[in-house]
Amino acid sequence: MIEIKGLNKVFRTEEVETTAINNISLQVEKGEFVAIMGPSGCGKSTLLNILGMLDSPTSGKYYLDGVEVGHMKESERTETRKGKLGFVFQSFNLIEEMNVFENVELPLTYMKIKPSERKRRVEETLKRMSIDHRAGHFPPQLSGGQQQRVAIARAVVINPMLILADEPTGNLDSNTSREVMELMQQVVHEKQQTLVMVTHDNHLASFADRIFHIIDGKIVRIDDMTGKSKEEREKEEKKREEEASI
Secondary structure (H helix, E strand, O other): OEEEEEEEEEEEOOOOEEEEEEEEEEEEOOOOEEEEEOOOOOOHHHHHHHHOOOOOOOEEEEEEOOEEOOOOOHHHHHHHHOOOEEEEEOOOOOOOOOOHHHHHHHHHHHOOOOHHHHHHHHHHHHHHOOOHHHOOOOHHHOOHHHHHHHHHHHHHOOOOOEEEEEOOOOOOOHHHHHHHHHHHHHHHHHHOOEEEEEEOOHHHHOOOOEEEEEEOOEEEEEEEOOOOOHHHHHHHHHHHHHHHHO
């Protein structure tokens, strides 16, 4: 699904050269939920931008579904993103002048899907997200949790092969965060979609199948949570929090 080989990203100015990604290699399988963790400035958001084809690596290879996409031209990247990638942001990024239905419908409009099919897909997705009763409301009329449900609906309505989430619960309280994470976990496993999430939160990361820890642009540890019970995941989470406090 995703394969990265020897990936590097260097930002250069006239005076300074900064290495954000340092020789990272990793694989993510179809239907897998992966969390990328690390402190601010470690390179995790840069890596997510490259995975989302919003930026190009300085060197190295990025294969998406068997196709090398890391060094495509901007026009090629834009075309490849359509229908294949879904994005969920911390700040929701909903259009306030559009109601819930219209916000979720928007990517399907860009894909030139027929109106009848758009309507079917949007209604089905809103129902899955338990937000269908708010279809005619506008973003300012919704709570933070409801807005994030709409944002997730917009990301998954196109049935993307890859969903990318950047601190998706950063603006939500702990209970709402848990609900949103359980929803994302359910969506990924039901549809066998791949989810890569960037977070600094140990609790959110514990929902993932694997956790990649990044420091100074390098992967320093990988935690495999596959098959672990809720209790085991919570134990791992507590252990990571204790390590972080040392």
